[in-house]
Amino acid sequence: MAFDHAKREALKRKALQVLKQNQRYSGAFRYTLPSAEHYPYQWLWDSCFHAIIYAQFDPEMARAEISALLSKQFADGMVPHIIYWTPGILHLFQWGVEGTSSLTQTPMLAYAVWEIHRRAPDIPFLESVYPALLSYYKFLIEKRDIRGNHLIGIINPDESGEDDSPRFDVPLGARSDISYEDHLKLRTKLVDDNRTCNFDAEKCMRNYFWVKDVLFNTVMVENLRSLGHIASLLKHEDGEHFANLNANLIAEAMREHMFEDGVYWSLAGEEYEKLHVATWMHFAPLFAGLYSKEEAEHVVRTHLKNTATFAAPFGIRTVSKQEASYRPQGYGHDFSWRGPVWMAPHWFIYRGLMRYGYVAEAEHIRDVSMELLLRSGFREYFDPETGEAGGAHEFTWGALVLDMFEPGR
Ligand code: GLC
Numbered sequence: 433m434a435f436d437h438a439k440r441e442a443l444k445r446k447a448l449q450v451l452k453q454n455q456r457y458s459g460a461f462r463y464t465l466p467s468a469e470h471y472p473y474q475w476l477w478d479s480c481f482h483a484i485i486y487a488q489f490d491p492e493m494a495r496a497e498i499s500a501l502l503s504k505q506f507a508d509g510m511v512p513h514i515i516y517w518t519p520g521i522l523h524l525f526q527w528g529v530e531g532t533s534s535l536t537q538t539p540m541l542a543y544a545v546w547e548i549h550r551r552a553p554d555i556p557f558l559e560s561v562y563p564a565l566l567s568y569y570k571f572l573i574e575k576r577d578i579r580g581n582h583l584i585g586i587i588n589p590d591e592s593g594e595d596d597s598p599r600f601d602v603p604l605g606a607r608s609d610i611s612y613e614d615h616l617k618l619r620t621k622l623v624d625d626n627r628t629c630n631f632d633a634e635k636c637m638r639n640y641f642w643v644k645d646v647l648f649n650t651v652m653v654e655n656l657r658s659l660g661h662i663a664s665l666l667k668h669e670d671g672e673h674f675a676n677l678n679a680n681l682i683a684e685a686m687r688e689h690m691f692e693d694g695v696y697w698s699l700a701g702e703e704y705e706k707l708h709v710a711t712w713m714h715f716a717p718l719f720a721g722l723y724s725k726e727e728a729e730h731v732v733r734t735h736l737k738n739t740a741t742f743a744a745p746f747g748i749r750t751v752s753k754q755e756a757s758y759r760p761q762g763y764g765h766d767f768s769w770r771g772p773v774w775m776a777p778h779w780f781i782y783r784g785l786m787r788y789g790y791v792a793e794a795e796h797i798r799d800v801s802m803e804l805l806l807r808s809g810f811r812e813y814f815d816p817e818t819g820e821a822g823g824a825h826e827f828t829w830g831a832l833v834l835d836m837f838e839p840g841r
Contacts, residue, residue: 439806443802447485447831448489453468454466462497464478464493464497465828466824467824468826469825470824473515473517475514477540479497482494483497485835491552494552495548495554501541505568509567512533513535513537515533525588535588539572542565542659543658545558545565545658547841549662569652575633578634579702582681583644583649585633585637586643586645595769597711599698600641603701608755622641625640646696646713647716647780650716651720653686653722656676710755711755712749714731716780717784719783728788728790732788736748737793740754747816749773750772758770760817760818774813778798779835785797787840797836803819810831
């Protein structure tokens with residue numbers, strides 16, 4: 433597909449318009465809703481995505497987005513995955529702390545902060561957020577790795593950002609052909625269980641749900657490296673050492689426990705049981721350079737370009753077409769992470785491919801993404817087979833495609 437400047441400009445106009453119209457104020461804080469209608473709060477990884485885009489076009493807003501997120505950090509360092517800036521409503525994941533969820537989410541914070549600084553250098557901003565970043569990553573390492581084996585655990589699928597992905601079916605107790613209603617019951621029960629263990633990782637993981645996810649850990653590795661850059665620039669030697677050491681330890685542990693048959697698999701429980709469901713987790717490790725050049729070539733050739741599994745007419749399926757759980761649009765559009773194309777996975781895969789020099793493959797993902805957004809609008813996800821859009825409207829993640837016009841970092 434040929435690169436088209438007019439299309440790129442149209443995409444940019446629409447992306448900046450969606451971001452702008454989803455901006456909200458709360459007292460001194462400014463943040464962006466992923467979708468005003470469907471998601472009227474602030475989400476952790478969504479805000480990091482917004483910050484990565486704003487870094488290019490509006491660095492002040494990028495910094496505001498991060499400051500708003502960090503303003504609700506818990507005393508133990510956790511950054512909640514949702515901030516309910518609108519008061520007075522009782523919310524699903526809320527427990528104990530007023531106004532926020534009690535879960536966290538894929539930790540893209542340090543990467544986003546480093547990207548803001550790369551675009552618009554601002555040492556006082558880095559100094560102001562550094563302690564909060566350090567304590568967040570320390571929290572994940574100290575509280576979410578209860579066996580001390582350098583793999584970070586999640587206590588609920590929502591912490592992965594992929595709420596109903598079939599790679600969580602086994603730990604949730606779901607069959608691959610489960611109905612959406614039954615799946616929702618299991619997830620609601622898990623939140624009730626999370627309440628009985630006070631959302632405390634040690635108890636929740638041992639008793640209810642303990643997954644070491646490929647994306648979450650990949651993102652940890654790359655974000656610890658970003659934290660290392662920030663610490664080095666600010667001359668915090670201890671922090672730099674902590675970040676780089678743990679990035680290496682997690683990468684090594686992922687290799688030891690998750691790697692099999694040329695790809696990485698998420699793990700469950702005390703025994704590191706591999707969750708053998710083929711999802712885009714095969715590609716996520718490219719983002720942090722966790723495959724060797726030869727392994728990456730195998731992954732691209734055997735999986736990314738394989739039309740029988742992941743390569744679809746409208747992008748990369750989040751779940752292989754061969755999986756019994758594959759639902760390109762979900763039952764009645766309710767399931768969302770059992771196959772549809774999403775812009776954040778496309779962005780992670782794009783950046784991973786660029787890192788290894790697969791420029792044509794990366795640009796193909798960018799161009800298909802752009803076509804989808806211009807054709808179907810800034811929607812939440814897309815049917816990989818037909819391109820039909822589903823889920824939220826005026827959803828911000830489409831703006832990530834603007835970052836796919838940037839060369840490797
Ligand atoms: C959905 C997505 C999650 C995202 C949230 C807000 O729950 O699965 O990843 O953070 O919406 O956009």
